[in-house]
Amino acid sequence: MTSKYKICVVTATRAEYGLLSSVIKRIQDDPECELQLIVTGTHLAPEFGLTYKEIESDGIKITRKIPVYQGNDEDQVLMTIATASSEIGRALIELKPNMVVLLGDRYELLPIASACVVLRIPIAHISGGEVSEGAYDEYIRHAVSKLSYLHFTSTEAYRDRVIQLGESPERVFNVGDLGIENIQHLNRMTKEQLEDNIGISIGDSMLQVTFHPTTLEDDSEQQFAQLLAALEERPSFQIVFTRPNADRGSTALNRMIDNFIGRNAHRSYAFASLGYMRFLSLVSYCVAMVGNSSSGVVEVPSLKVGTINIGNRQRGRICSDSVLHCKPDQDEIIAALDRVSSDAYRLKMLETVNPYESNGTSEQIVARMKECLANYSGMHKSFYRGDRYESH
Secondary structure (H helix, E strand, C coil): CCCCEEEEEEECCHHHHHHHHHHHHHHHHCCCEEEEEEEEHHHHCHHHCCCHHHHHHCCCCCCEEECCCCCCCHHHHHHHHHHHHHHHHHHHHHHCCCEEEEECCCCCHHHHHHHHHHCCCCEEEECCCCCCCCCCHHHHHHHHHHHCCEEEECCHHHHHHHHHCCCCHHHEEECCCHHHHHHHCCCCCCHHHHHHHHCCCCCCCEEEEECCCCCCCCCHHHHHHHHHHHHHCCCCCEEEEECCCCCCCHHHHHHHHHHHHHHCCCCEEEECCCHHHHHHHHHHCCCEEEECCHHHHHCHHHHCCEEEEECCCCCCCCCCCCEEEECCCHHHHHHHHHHHCCHHHHHHHHCCCCCCCCCCHHHHHHHHHHHHHHCCCCCCCCEEECCEEECC
């Protein structure tokens, strides 16, 4: 039996795949759908842990592995973008999908989305409408939204923002966040299982630290140095670093992590990738997640674990009241570390409500994609302005 709908999902990073995995599995298991999975970006780079192997270990068949990653300097990022446009574009010509699924705001998405427009392949964009004013992801996210046909947002406010961009309300759906669905269905590893798996002993005062380059600012190293100085002042904490994204400046941040571990080998560890199961399990045993990752804002509150969000990278995102915001300043970070460890904060955190929660997120996404394709008549879009459309 030939499947009715060929749906191509593109993943370029470990974090992106962790979020997309439930959608990918639903497409793969749906008899009306044919999954086409393109794996690219840092999934195929040895320095990032060759994370395509995690996809294969999940029992998912990869349709194409397309190397595009050239490095994280500015000129190398531009080369990555150019390579993604030509190589992934060529694969899309050959695969002829009915729809392409993209998630988020990584720079690799922009050339892929542009190729889809040229090839007249409608895009389903997940996690549009969000705001992160401290990174150029902010520009890319909204640009990809305008290149997309179907939209899945994680809150109603984000849905409103996509509509504000001129997208028709009939094609914009608030479905909640896929990371929260992962947590809702998480078969958490026991502490003993996790310790055996990652080779460290998990104490009662552990921090998970993820700090990415702030790509719209020029002081990522200075900001990270303030965080590391604060961690030096609180030697009672164990620290597990996950290494930063493949953005401009990540090489320097990785070097700083290695130097910190060299001075604190008895209490600090670093991983290129943990995969979402190990990552979420680990965070659930932590006092807090510290850094500037969206995971700390979006997912961690649902684990009833603290978050210390540093600097401007996530500025503008909707946050639960369990997220502590501070400047990249040693003294402010130390104060936040002390507060997140307090009994009063932990009691408050247990009552927090995560604005990103919903039910059946991946199920809603796949059902809406099938519904869209069943009635699809072309990529023509009119600009929506409140209660009316503007003709082109």
